[in-house]
Amino acid sequence: MPCGSSIAASLSTLHPPWWIIFISNWSAASQIMMNAYWVQTFPARWFKTAAVLLCIASLATAATAASGALANLVKTYRENPTPRGKAALLAYARAHSSDANGALAHLALGVVAYQQKDNAAAAAYFNQARPGLPKLADYVDYYQAAAAAQATDLAAVQRDLRDLKEFSAPLSPVAAKAALLAAKAATGSDAKEKTAAAIQLVRDNYEHLPQPDADFALASAYEAQGDPAQAAAFYQRVYFSHPATHEAAEASTALEHLRVTLGAAYPPAMPPQMLERGDRWLAAHEYVKARQEFEALVPQLGGVEREQAQVRAGAARYLGGDAGGAYSYLKELKFPHDEGDAERLYYLEECSRHMGANDHMEEAVKQLNRHHQDSPWRLKALIAAGNRYLVENQPSHYEPFYRAGYESFAPDAGTAYCHWKITWDAYMARKKEAAELLREQIAKYPFDPRAATALYFLGRLEEEQSNFTVARACYNKIDANFPHYYYAVLARERLTHNAMAGAVPDPKTTTWLASLEFPSHERLAIEEPTAATRARIERARLLIAAGFPDWAETEVRFGTKVDGQAHLLAMETAKLSPSTFASLRRMKSLSGDYLALPYESAPKKFWQLLFPLPWQKDLMESSRRASLDPFLVAALIRQESEFNAAALSHANAYGLTQIVPSTGRALARQQGMRRFRTDQLFDPAVNLRLGSVYIRSLLDQWNGKWEETLASYNAGKSRVIDWKTWNNYREPAEFVESIPFTETREYVQAVLRNASLYREIYAENIPAADRVEPAPRIVHVKAKPRTRVKGVRIQKASHVKRGVARKRHRKPAA
Numbered sequence: 001m002p003c004g005s006s007i008a009a010s011l012s013t014l015h016p017p018w019w020i021i022f023i024s025n026w027s028a029a030s031q032i033m034m035n036a037y038w039v040q041t042f043p044a045r046w047f048k049t050a051a052v053l054l055c056i057a058s059l060a061t062a063a064t065a066a067s068g069a070l071a072n073l074v075k076t077y078r079e080n081p082t083p084r085g086k087a088a089l090l091a092y093a094r095a096h097s098s099d100a101n102g103a104l105a106h107l108a109l110g111v112v113a114y115q116q117k118d119n120a121a122a123a124a125y126f127n128q129a130r131p132g133l134p135k136l137a138d139y140v141d142y143y144q145a146a147a148a149a150q151a152t153d154l155a156a157v158q159r160d161l162r163d164l165k166e167f168s169a170p171l172s173p174v175a176a177k178a179a180l181l182a183a184k185a186a187t188g189s190d191a192k193e194k195t196a197a198a199i200q201l202v203r204d205n206y207e208h209l210p211q212p213d214a215d216f217a218l219a220s221a222y223e224a225q226g227d228p229a230q231a232a233a234f235y236q237r238v239y240f241s242h243p244a245t246h247e248a249a250e251a252s253t254a255l256e257h258l259r260v261t262l263g264a265a266y267p268p269a270m271p272p273q274m275l276e277r278g279d280r281w282l283a284a285h286e287y288v289k290a291r292q293e294f295e296a297l298v299p300q301l302g303g304v305e306r307e308q309a310q311v312r313a314g315a316a317r318y319l320g321g322d323a324g325g326a327y328s329y330l331k332e333l334k335f336p337h338d339e340g341d342a343e344r345l346y347y348l349e350e351c352s353r354h355m356g357a358n359d360h361m362e363e364a365v366k367q368l369n370r371h372h373q374d375s376p377w378r379l380k381a382l383i384a385a386g387n388r389y390l391v392e393n394q395p396s397h398y399e400p401f402y403r404a405g406y407e408s409f410a411p412d413a414g415t416a417y418c419h420w421k422i423t424w425d426a427y428m429a430r431k432k433e434a435a436e437l438l439r440e441q442i443a444k445y446p447f448d449p450r451a452a453t454a455l456y457f458l459g460r461l462e463e464e465q466s467n468f469t470v471a472r473a474c475y476n477k478i479d480a481n482f483p484h485y486y487y488a489v490l491a492r493e494r495l496t497h498n499a500m501a502g503a504v505p506d507p508k509t510t511t512w513l514a515s516l517e518f519p520s521h522e523r524l525a526i527e528e529p530t531a532a533t534r535a536r537i538e539r540a541r542l543l544i545a546a547g548f549p550d551w552a553e554t555e556v557r558f559g560t561k562v563d564g565q566a567h568l569l570a571m572e573t574a575k576l577s578p579s580t581f582a583s584l585r586r587m588k589s590l591s592g593d594y595l596a597l598p599y600e601s602a603p604k605k606f607w608q609l610l611f612p613l614p615w616q617k618d619l620m621e622s623s624r625r626a627s628l629d630p631f632l633v634a635a636l637i638r639q640e641s642e643f644n645a646a647a648l649s650h651a652n653a654y655g656l657t658q659i660v661p662s663t664g665r666a667l668a669r670q671q672g673m674r675r676f677r678t679d680q681l682f683d684p685a686v687n688l689r690l691g692s693v694y695i696r697s698l699l700d701q702w703n704g705k706w707e708e709t710l711a712s713y714n715a716g717k718s719r720v721i722d723w724k725t726w727n728n729y730r731e732p733a734e735f736v737e738s739i740p741f742t743e744t745r746e747y748v749q750a751v752l753r754n755a756s757l758y759r760e761i762y763a764e765n766i767p768a769a770d771r772v773e774p775a776p777r778i779v780h781v782k783a784k785p786r787t788r789v790k791g792v793r794i795q796k797a798s799h800v801k802r803g804v805a806r807k808r809h810r811k812p813a814a
Helices: 003-011 045-079 083-095 100-115 119-132 134-150 154-160 175-185 191-204 213-224 228-241 246-265 271-283 287-300 303-319 323-332 338-355 358-371 376-390 395-408 413-428 434-444 450-464 468-481 486-494 507-514 531-545 549-562 566-575 580-590 604-610 616-625 630-640 661-670 678-682 684-701 706-715 717-724 732-738 742-765
Strands: none
Touching: 045 083, 045 100, 045 531, 083 100, 100 119, 100 134, 100 531, 119 134, 134 154, 134 175, 134 531, 154 175, 175 191, 175 213, 191 213, 213 228, 213 246, 228 246, 228 271, 271 287, 271 303, 287 303, 303 323, 303 338, 323 338, 338 358, 338 376, 358 376, 376 395, 376 413, 395 413, 413 434, 413 450, 413 732, 434 450, 450 468, 450 486, 450 732, 468 486, 468 507, 486 742, 531 549, 531 566, 549 566, 549 580, 566 580, 566 604, 580 604, 604 742, 616 630, 616 684, 630 684, 630 706, 630 742, 661 678, 661 684, 678 684, 684 706, 706 717, 706 732, 706 742, 717 732, 732 742
């Protein structure tokens, strides 16, 4: 019986906008999503998939030891290419001359020789490697040609790259670079034909090839073909769109040469393209370089583009930390064009907001209202000004800004945000129009993640009126269309209540919801690997065995974009990762919108890689000692450090639970730990022990309320105390949704969401003695009139001292 069939037989008997507020007052758009519940029966298609994957693994077992030894030898030699390391690799190659491992050893020797510019030796090693590596022929041929090019042996380059088709079946990550070498080496009577073949290779696969490799290859090929105008156009793409790359520097030199060669025929870059270079520096937070770029463009440009360059020079100054200087600079600018002036006024508003000059901020918004009513810069300014007053709890000030935002502009993510802020206030006050606004939020903005939030709270309103059939229709819709959002988990909890359990979904509400265009989330049809996926996995494994894990990751990432099944390739690269942190990062980046996947549609291993549980013994022990739910602790760590034990944030927070040294020392003394050193916070056992104690202390301060505890952990207890005074919260979800900082709100939701999935994945493997049930997160309280403390101000993030510091450089990912 075939391997896959036997395994299948045995298995068959078993049973995922800048306009949102952050602690640091900076922001980015994000979806809020939730985990699904585990269904304990695997779909039948998984038996075949598991069989195939296990079969592949079993066939590879015999070679594991040898390939592992080779990878270690290559790693050592690549890092420190000594004669001793070379001798060890040569001995290994001789001992494995009859199998692929010997060829892989020669590949590694060739790459290091090429990097050392020992081109003759490199060519010899590659010649020995190629016969044994038919599945990596493109890598061997490319690096052999690169060594020949380095030796200026153009004939050898042409020989090594005589058939560029091998770089397209399957499409190779080095295809663009191979085309570049082929074009540069093309000589003789058929030079134009060879160059044309290189151009065709890149153009046929342009959308899949990495940038700026593809554009640089085309530029060089067109230059070699004698088409300098086309060459200039592609060099310009490289220079303006990828300023931080070495190709951009080479493109700059090439463009200077072409400018002289072509003279008046030189094709000038388009103004928007020229502005893009500065914009790219802004996006990379290289504000000094951005400012220099925009200032250099001012005398070169005219019209609105000149104004944009002037404004963005000021924006770079503001973003670089000089709000006062940027304000003075922007204030002096006078523009005749609407687009430039609207952008200038927006940044004046931002500078004023940053400096706390509310009068100036409002004046800038008034100017936008008066002169640029339809400009997207006005919408951005309205949202930013509204947010300013939102964090200060001044509804009479922020409501006009939000209302103007959604009443003046067509539905999009920004207007959905504005509408939601007005809707949420009406809901919390139980205004008579609250239900109508909730329905309007759902109907006008079904594409927005807040549609799930509106559905949940519409259901809660209907429950208060004993309209259980309508409420059930709302909860069912969340579960169906937003299966892993935070509010889907809460909706499923509501459905377990007695009054809801027996309710039949209201037909009218069900029909109305069915008529709306909610987002259609991709369902990953994870099944038997395709031939393309198998090929990518085999190539990646060979590269790992050869000691090139960086190449293997590039191969897998390339495959996810070109021809492979992203989820299976994600699992492959995750399993090959050197750490849990790296594995989790790779899974999250390659698995797409995994939070939209029904739990039962993926194997348990898929979820375990996305929600890992390393250092399980220490985590369980520290959680047990602190009487904490270990799954909540794991969920918190996933958000804080992604299980990177060596994590060190810009705020000087250490390790898995991100503890600052002063708190670590205090906790260590409390725990009787002698001679505590800060670097011990990088020790998982120590960090878990102290982190659990700290979480327990916060939880006790909040009388076992996890929502307030997590918000304090993220934003500081003093803030949470302030937020608690803003309203009468009838249930924990109302408090969570009222948190004005998006980072903190999403953090709380994500930890609770992740904990739910951790329970589903691991509960059956954790002894009952190690599990602590979390406090209930939903209570039903009779509605009361809202009381609100107006004008309560909160401290800026930089002034709040707390035990755990948030990482300002990135927002917690899903």
